[in-house]
Amino acid sequence: MAAKVAYDALIHPDRVHGSLYIDPAIFEDEMENIFHKGWVFVGHTSEVPNIGDFARRQIGRQPVLILHTPRDGVKLFLNRCTHRGNLLCTRTRGNANSFTCPYHGWSFGIGGELRGMPMPGGMGDSFDREALSLAEVPRVGIHRGFIFASLAREGMSFEEYLGDAKILLDRAADLSPEGEVDLSAGWLKHRFKANWKMLPENNTDGYHVVTTHASLLRATGVADSLAFNDEKGDPSLIRDWGGGHTELDFAPRYKMMGMPFLWFGGTSPKKLPNYVAAMRETYGDEVANERMMDGPPHAIIFPNLFLAELNITYFYPVSTNEVVQYYTPMLLKGAPEINARAIRQTEGAMGPGSFLLPEDACMAERNQLGLAAQYPEWLDLRRGMGREQVDEASGLLSSVVSDETTNRAFWRHYLSVMSEAA
Amino acid sequence: MLSESECREVEAFLFKEARLADESDYDGWEALWADDALYWVPTRPDADPETEVSHIYDNRTRIATRIRQLKSGVRYSQTPASPMRRVLSNIEIEKMSDDEYEAAANFMLMELAVQSTRNMNLWGGRAIYRLRREGGKLRLCSKKILLVDADEPIANLSFLI
CATH class of the missing domain: 3.90.380.10 (Naphthalene 1,2-dioxygenase Alpha Subunit; Chain A, domain 1)
Structure with a gap:
């Protein structure tokens, strides 16, 4: 584990240190604290006007899908098959009835639910299908159609983040x-x-x-x-x-x-x-x-x-x-x-x-x-x-x-x- | 029916256009264009320019602005101009009327970004040209460039593609 960066030594009111732009350890901190925990812009609801419409995006380094679901409006899901991690959707944007992972054939509905897989009997009696629905981005905020998201379950509220800038x-x-x-x-x-x-x-x-x-x-x-x-x-x-x-x-x-x-x-x-x-x-x-x-x-x-x-x-x-x-x-x-x-x-x-x-x-x-x-x-x-x-x-x-x-x-x-x- | 001499003439025009672009010969390149020009780099082959944004969608006026900007000496993303060489191949030519031709060619372009990174950028795709004979000379009415990676993140495209 690298030593923690002392940011207050690098950022002064009238100047900032050059290492802020080139230090890989700082970049890792930024990915975690700004792009994964914090709120970031992801897209706009007008990009997915109809049920089943989707658009691929990235939050920090993580692939996500903006999806217009049948019952819950626009939601964000991590673009990853919940079975073994395959990138589920490779198209940039489009309309889908379902998403099927080509690796083992697990299939997901456009509400994110796990619909089925080949040879389900082998999953065992205690298999909880619901727990393997697509992972949702924990927090989503929408203002005037502008979609923002945070990958952290807790933290500053969307309203507080946006503040007067709304x-x-x-x-x-x-x-x-x-x-x-x-x-x-x-x-x-x-x-x-x-x-x-x-x-x-x-x-x-x-x-x-x-x-x-x-x-x-x-x-x-x-x-x-x-x-x-x-x-x-x-x-x-x-x-x-x-x-x-x-x-x-x-x-x-x-x-x-x-x-x-x-x-x-x-x-x-x-x-x-x-x-x-x-x-x-x-x-x-x-x-x-x-x-x-x-x-x-x-x-x-x-x-x-x-x-x-x-x-x-x-x-x-x-x-x-x-x-x-x-x-x-x-x-x-x-x-x-x-x-x-x-x-x-x-x-x-x-x-x-x-x-x-x-x-x-x-x-x-x-x-x-x-x-x-x-x-x-x-x-x-x-x-x-x-x-x-x-x-x-x-x-x-x-x-x-x-x-x-x-x-x-x-x-x-x-x-x-x-x-x-x- | 396209004659052998017409075929050679159209090919020679495409090769000249490519060389003028490679050498950032801005005046020579601009002089190839007809008045109803369209210089177009869409983000996908069947894009509708009325409803979709393109990388470049220049009419004749905007081509002139682009050339003035390149010649200003302070178009920093092309100052100095990128050294470039492109290869045209798989050329197909169709005669559309007595004085109009449509031609298409695959291209591969090596572009050296000397203005900043000095990266060697590889650009590739298919260019579709519409040519018209005006006063005995061929003119370029449109050039539509279908980049293989048009819908991917690409580097600066401020040179003549």
């Missing part, structure tokens, strides 16, 4: 006139040869955009107009929602510019007449207008969900230096005018072939390579420490969009989770 999920779903997002357009999958923590750290980092993504800004001609170039001119905020949840809030900029749909390429409301009408019909003019001005959230739900405006992104870690990130368009139920273009927007922004994410992947990989150098020992995260403050409207710690307030928020929470467990 407002961010609400903000996403409330952009739909039916109050629901639809994640059925499939997932792009992207392999980064980098430590997983670089993803949540980067995804709400407002500082890197103007340099890392300079090529897109130049190619699309928005380089000069983008307020990222001048932090004083951009009222956007970076925000700590607590619990490791962080946000880059563009709404103040959109309000300053005074136009709706700046989050949707600045499209004229005249081109989205049915969407605008449906939003006003459902929510009333004032609320609908505000939502169409503010747009979707750009936020991290700790540890692995990224609400990336009109995209949903999550990841699972593979090893100290490898992580797989998934992307899908965040379609809005009842908004076909938005959805047709949202798919094209996702292809432009997200995924290995897009105009944005290849640069983020490249930077994460270069970070990982650079961190093989052990000096200087620390990564500097002090940017904006002297000017962050509690935002009056939200009551949350906020700062200038290019500040590292979100990185510090991530690490503060990481330290608390990793220290509690130690």
Whole structure:
């Protein structure tokens, strides 16, 4: 048994130690304490709308199935035959009437129950069939269709985990006139040869955009107009929602510019007449207008969900230096005018072939390579420490969009989770 | 009926397209495209692009943006450009009309990710091309690339596939 890592010696308010990204013992602790015991994002109910629909996922390193059961709605099961451990379902997604393990023919219903096996007589008289139903993921929490899970039977409640950040999920779903997002357009999958923590750290980092993504800004001609170039001119905020949840809030900029749909390429409301009408019909003019001005959230739900405006992104870690990130368009139920273009927007922004994410992947990989150098020992995260403050409207710690307030928020929470467990 | 000379001409076009992509000759590659271009990398062969997200689904305008970005000098995931070489094989060509051809070829591509990991990435699949003769010259109307591992986690695909 390796010695326990003293996390409080590695994580300070203004800096973190390089070993956090490369030490295999730390990765093992993270798998256990963050990804297996803690709550993580797994998927969305819209991926499995009908009874028998399933989608394969991973919680930390463990394979799971999201399954729409006949009687109990959406449930999560460990994707493992309860007989001798065979991976039960190998398809990525689909619809099933049952799952049969090809090794010895044990068969399971879509409620997870063990239906039967060849030559059952040999199991003996005391054989308890129910005890060999598929193993359920012990705790599942669903908010606005977003499915989260914990592999631990006990621990922080789902409500406590999500905290006020459930407002961010609400903000996403409330952009739909039916109050629901639809994640059925499939997932792009992207392999980064980098430590997983670089993803949540980067995804709400407002500082890197103007340099890392300079090529897109130049190619699309928005380089000069983008307020990222001048932090004083951009009222956007970076925000700590607590619990490791962080946000880059563009709404103040959109309000300053005074136009709706700046989050949707600045499209004229005249081109989205049915969407605008449906939003006003459902929510009333004032609320609908505000939502169409503010747009979707750009936020991290700790540890692995990224609400990336009109995209949903999550990841699972593979090893100290490898992580797989998934992307899908965040379609809005009842908004076909938005959805047709949202798919094209996702292809432009997200995924290995897009105009944005290849640069983020490249930077994460270069970070990982650079961190093989052990000096200087620390990564500097002090940017904006002297000017962050509690935002009056939200009551949350906020700062200038290019500040590292979100990185510090991530690490503060990481330290608390990793220290509690130690 | 496809003549022997047409067959040679279409093959020569495919080999040229492959070489321009391998050598990241962005202007030369872009010049092959017709105005109604579609450069498409779906996540599965029978995907519906109207309801499913693709890795790449570029019309002519977006191809131009992609090329401008690659030429910006700060497309870091392709700065410097990946050294690449691909092999085309199993070529099949069908004449669709007097001036249109559909061609398909298997490919294997070695790509060296010199921008970060220096990993040698192996890409493989089948490319389906639609070509049209315009003013005597063949133009690329569409290229659909069916990666063997399109639905698996893949590395950066910011080079010309």
